[in-house]
Amino acid sequence: MTLKTIVKGKVTGKVLKSSQPINFLGSVDKKTGEITDKKHALFGKKIADSILVFPNGIGSSVGAYTIYSLKSNNSAPAAMACQKADLTVASGCALANIPLFILSPDEYDSMKDGDEISLG
């Protein structure tokens, strides 16, 4: 079960799952939504319109602006779902109005890359 809803919304979409945390400022192109960090598990993938499932955000506080910019550039995920929410992801999603959910460990583990799911 979803443990907590941080930003409300109903979404259906395809899971893009990352085994690694995400530093939005350092590894996501704010215009295209492409993961640009060569060492990241999602390198080269686009996060636009996905249900982005990842452990948590890390790094720069300015990553919140990256999330907001993604939305303005129509490159944002349809929703995000995390193991734990950090302030950068929570505030970025709140301002950009991107649904954000905290998942239970079981639910997190059961979500597979490419699954079609509904949240909210």
Place this chain on the structure above:
Amino acid sequence: MELTKDEEKSLNGEHGEALQTAYRILSATGEATDAEKLVPIHWAHVSGVNYNTIGDAGEEFLATISKNAKFKVRTTVNPMGYDKDSVEKFGLDENFIQKQESIRESYKKMGVTPSFSCIPYEIYDMPQEATQVAFAETNAAIYANSVGKLKTNKESAFSALASAITGKSPYSDLRKDDSPTMSISMKISDPNELTFGLLGYFAGKVADKSVAISGVKNLDKRCNKSLCASMGTSGTCGKFVLDDNSNASEKVDFDEKEMQKVYDELNTTESGDLITLGSPQLGLEEMNDLASMLKGRAFKKRCLIFCPRTIQEQARHMGYAGQLESAGCELMSDCCTCLTPLVTKKDADSVTTNSIKGAYYLKNSNGLDVNLKPLSEIVRDETS
């Protein structure tokens, strides 16, 4: 999270759009971090100033919110994209300068203290211990909690902005006195600032909210800053304590093998086309120290030094700035190595620096190769 009646009204828009936006952000960050309430804060330090990082969407958001928002507490800000005194040397386009000036204007309208610095802890008097503040800029938040003994969340750009506008921040874990559940044993002998940068990057990856570090006695300012900046880059950890007797349940070693792993992740070349120092920006002590190290020597390559404007002015009065310039350094204020638009693939393929944080963003955001070395080796290898 419980809100007071007045906070509830603000969230519902009864006190205007700007306050509603601010409370929407605080509600989300409060829920995310299981805070039970908001607490008053006495100083906000806001990130999200550099047009290079926040882009058009950020510039437009700030222009809109600044029409109605006023900062309620003292609010300092992070570096922007350039130093206006030298911007013409760098060939930035008109659009960049126009947008950057609009961002500066928006912050000014809201009542900012125009610090344009990522080291507020070095250029302002620190409040007394345990004062609640709200610092975005991860190195400053970690420094405030760990060295300054203040209380702050590892705020985001938006949560610190919301705190500046409301004078409040969620009462989350880092504001409480919880002991770290993870302890790292420092096993590297004779460490320098780069070693502590590598340790911080490792700590950020393995620790959650806070971390104890054993085997380290005293840290000078350069090592402290390096540790805080790299810890902020790699994780969510917002505080460290030097403690040889931690009762943390999880213990890990930071040894040669772990250190090499981090170094190999970030170091991509053996030599840089130019040198950048200052991520975080350099303070007066570091400027003095560097001027002494460079006595009778000069850089063989371009060397950019980033420091706050007020530090550059003091360094000029005290003669350090002149000495650094004689040794071939270019001094830049109001901006920083980290996410600078001034060093791009057009100018260089690679950069030498002693900053782990600088290396991470030069590599990932600017697409440059990075050569990491401690300052003593940079001076040894790159000057004559």
